Amino acid sequence: MKTQSTPSELFKAFDQLRPLFLKTISYSTVISLLMLSPTIYMMEVYDRVVNSRNGMTLAMLTLMIVFVYAVMETLEKVRSTLMRAAGVQIHEQLSKRVYEATFQGFLRKQVVGTMQIFNDLKVVRDFLASPALMAIFEAPVAIFALAINFMISPYLGWGSALGGLVLVWITWMNERASRGPLNEANKHALQAQQYAESSLRNAQVIEAMGMFQDVQTKWQLIQSQFIGAQALASNGGGLWNAMSKATQLVTGSMLLGLGVWLQMNNMLNGGASMMIIGSVIGGRILAPLA
Secondary structure, rough: OOOOOOHHHHHHHOOHHHHHHHHHHHHHHHHHHHHHHHHHHHHHHHHHHHHHHOHHHHHHHHHHHHHHHHHHHHHHHHHHHOOOOOOHHHHHHHHHHHHHHHHHHOOOOOOOHHHHHHHHHHHHHHOOOOHHHHHHHHHHHHHHHHHHHEEEEEEHHHHHHHHHHHOOOOOOHHHHHHHHHHHHHHHHHHHHHHHHHHHHOOOOHHHOOHHHHHHHHHHHHHHHHHHHHHHHHHHHHHHHHHHHHHHHHHHHHHHHHHHHHHHHOOOOOOOOOOHHHHHHHHHHHHHHHH
């Protein structure tokens, strides 16, 4: 008979955040759909206003798009507030337990660099309000958008999927290139923190023995190693981030050009406007991956 494993305290804490996550996913879905409104506005202006020269139609369409922008910004603020509340809730649920466990481990001499554990809790809390998590919440809309592009034309669908695969590869290469330097930076940062803590605990002894300059020099050396590794990781990440942005721009333009070619050859479902919609939808597909 298999014994059921007990969920960890971290899992229980995140499980209690499920209602907040569901609300955030709903808001993210609506926000992603509203991102298409500028394109719809542009198409409506060309179809209804340019030909009819009706100023009232233009005014109403403009009022509608301004209202949509206001709704979108309001939902963005609500979504951010929900995730910040989730971070605070995680902190309140786990901080006491982390402090107790750290204190007991310190008594048993099992914990070194106690502040790092609290920093890890801060990282978890900050992640809940980070753009990376928001991108995950927007992923379902990206899948839906990819399906729409396939319905407009399989060529547009495969073009969008290819752009997404390229972005995934760039993200993977970015993580692979920066993993080593970041690990080194974190290691040196922890060493510097532990060395500083140890030095401060023995400040009187160090001062009495005249070792302050030597201790300070060693700490600065460790700090220099940390800054060097961090700079190396940032430089590598900057290159791949630039490639990611370039891929987004190129993919959007290529999808528009492909849509024009498909329209010229009567291979586009839905008419000429679909080539613009397909290009914009392709951008929404790539947004969570960037």
